[in-house]
Amino acid sequence: MSAYAFDRSSDEAPLDAYSRVVGQVANDVGHAVVRVETTGSNRRAGLGSGVVIAGDGLIVTNSHVVAGARRVKVTFSDGHPTEADVLGDDPDSDLALLKGDIPGGAVAATLGDSKALRRGHLVIAIGNPLGFESTVTAGVVSALGRSLRSRSGRLIDDVIQTDAALNPGSSGGPLVASSGDVIGINTAMIGGAQGLCFAVSSNTARFVVGEFVAHGRVRRAHVGIAAQTVPLPRRTALANGAGAQAVRVGSIERNMPAARAGLQVGDLIIAVDGQRIVAADDLIRLLDTTRIGRAIEITVLRNGSREQVVVVPVERP
Secondary structure (H helix, E strand, C coil), X not given: CCCCCCCHHHHHHHHHHHHXXXXXXXXXXXXXXXXXXXXXXXXXXXXXXXXXXXXXXEEEECHHHHCCCCEEEEXXXXXXXXXEEEEEEECCCCEEEEEECCCCCCCCCXXXXXXXXXXXXXXXXXXXXXXXXXXXXXXXXEEEEEEEECCCCCEEEEEEEECCCCCCCCCCCEEEECCCCEEEEEEEECCCCCCCEEEEEHXXXXXXXXXXXXXXXXXXXXXXXXXXXXXXXXXXXXXXXXXXXXXXXXXXXXXXXXXXXXXXXXCEEEEECCEECCCHHHHHHHCCHHHCCCCEEEEEEECCEEEEEXXXXXXXX
């Protein structure tokens, strides 16, 4: 036999393994995926997907799917329809939490640890693209740690990029690892581009869900300034251990933490609690729940001098 003869058995083995994994995940997690519809005379009807994450009827979807509604229609994989309340809606992370009655025999998916992902890992997306229910697509993790601008204008960090095909209607559905754990919530595709799709990481989703359950909203810290990213002269940056850019304080709200602490318009913020700041988004990201009511040290350049200002953020209105 020729040395270049085609060995069918060795070629089919990995294909069969791939098919088995995708098929098993689609079967196991697919029953936890739901169709989410918004209706109402004062808003445009919306359609998307969601995934049940708890046996008591908690469902995660996208904020842009619920579109400000307080109650939505949910349809399970067996065709069972029900109404669900919107327990929390966070446009800044494009995530929302629903609560509805689930039919007997319905399953819940598990939010896994997205930090365990690596580029090239197999992922499966399940949703209702263009209204075609229970559609499964597969691909790989193309990149990790991406940032994506939410519809509110805030950056969503720790976003997963994948080439698993997504279409309108897939939003809110799960991105699933080969283990069967949900490691992302599908959120966006780039129109006109092939293989550029994104999912909010499961670790972000777990944090947001926890905030919804505990507080009914996602709490974030606020100091009361408007700021913009500006370039720093190279000599100034090197002399002060700063980056190529800083955040310039453009305005300060009266009777807010920044005003009480003595921050001034024109101050250039270069660090918070020792972490370098090179863009306004860095400052927004650092002002998270953990810093509400806790003193933070803001390093600024003022009139050419480096100064420390201690600010106690409050919860953002």
